[in-house]
Amino acid sequence: MNAYVRQKNLPADERRNVTVEAVVELAARTNPSEITTAAIAKHMNLTQGALFRHFPNKEAIWKAVMSWVAERLMARIDTAAEGITSPLDSMQAMFHAHVTFVAEHPGAPRMLFGELQGAKATPSKLLARELMEQYAARLTRVIEAGKACGELPDELNSKSAATLFIGMIQGLVMQSLIAGDTERMRADAPHVFAIFRRGIETAQTANSDVEGIS
Template identity: 70%
Template structure:
């Protein structure tokens, strides 16, 4: 982006461009090391121009988390729209989530960073709300799959939900460590296949004694 273009953007678009700039930077460096000076430099702006649209850094981080939540949920909801079979919808969500991360590698780094922080910031609350919303979507689909007979009636729904999210997080972490986001896209369908087979053949927990 050129400095001239940035200066001439409408206020709302400037805010969106700022959010995208932070996500871009998070894909290249530790989110905790991102300063407002670094954001302004990346956008070819002064810090003063940046703060005309955000009162402080915390407000920028809150806007970033809102962007991630809105765009990720929109991506996975669109992927599953119109798919009647719950497990097929879950597979579409799985692949869409991985594709979102491949497109925006800074997004999960920002999300993980907020969730790991000790302070309960507005950005962290948004990150927690995103995870809760995501888990609720999965729970509904898993329950529907049980009702339709796609999954065992005694399947542990909570554990299946946690495993779905954890599997994606594992793929994402490995991709971030290796720097090979493309491989994550090719491996994801095979990983989901193993996850699905695990659900379909899961044995109920039996009390000891």
Template identity: 60%
Template sequence: MSGLPAHQPPRNLPAAERRAHAVATVLELASEQNPSEITTAAIAERMRLTQGALFRHFPNKQAIWLAVMEWVSGQLMKRVARAAAQTTGSPLATLEAVFMAHVDFVARHPGIPRMLFGELQHADSTPAKQCVQHMISQYREQISLLLEAGKQAGEVAAEVDVPDAATLFIGTIQGLVMQALLRGSTRRMRSDASGAFAIYRRGIRSGS
């Protein structure tokens, strides 16, 4: 996703760039419609390719979905790590930076939550679903580490249950996402996020 418009690809892209372009196209389509209704024909048409050309880069639709989830996972974890590294302050300040970075990522790519929720609803354990589950597990672990650091620093109340607080952190973001989906727009997510995190912070902060 290097700023390349999903509907105007240059000719003769290298294989890696063509795959990245396919991922961008799927996320663009997912922001417009139910991801379960996206066909390989629609992806190829938006990319101005034949389906045969698309399948030269992916063996099947499942492989395309896995590539999308791998991109989402890699980008989200990279942004979370960058936000944490750039925050020179308290663990609570780092938690807030991570929270806002996550919300900003979703606001920039509104097709992502549709894709994630769609994959998690699958009864079967598809490779894409496994990728999403692994990402959530990694994310929860990072949040838990920050909460433990907050306890050590005396910023997070000693009685706070870290696993529950990590679940609530993720759930608060998911709530903002659901509200955005109900409104049909992610525009207010950033402004709503500030108030939502303030409430979360009050709930876990140490009185001292």
């Protein structure tokens, strides 16, 4: 029996979560832009009518997916960094927690990228933007803490370092999707972060070199 059928008597909130998880599963192997409510209902072995009892339309489902991704990703990285006093070690824990989350839910970044690339300012796209802004702000605070405690040089541009951090994960995600191997991220992540860490620890030298070139 289909796993979703066995859960058909769940309370409304849990049913909505199950639907969101089904969409993330579909996005792992299907272009998110091609996922229809009919496809979602078929994947869950439900009728579209049953699906629309919990969501008024497809946009409402997409908005719920973005909220699901944002809440779980931020909770994952916050939990990973909890209790770590070193800002650099905290960033490392956040990095690996993010990579692990994506490896477990490869449909999540596909949904996120798809929304950010869309031309329309939909509610789900706005949520995707808010997630990226919230994440960058979280990283910037950790980097500033690293500068305050002497782990990182004062000359380090915190916003640029946060952008690079997020960009590294996006690069790992894209390469793993191209290769069709999400586990590749886990294998490459420690080496990638080690290079990043060495770079931001020596930012004073790097900044001096850039100023010399300019």
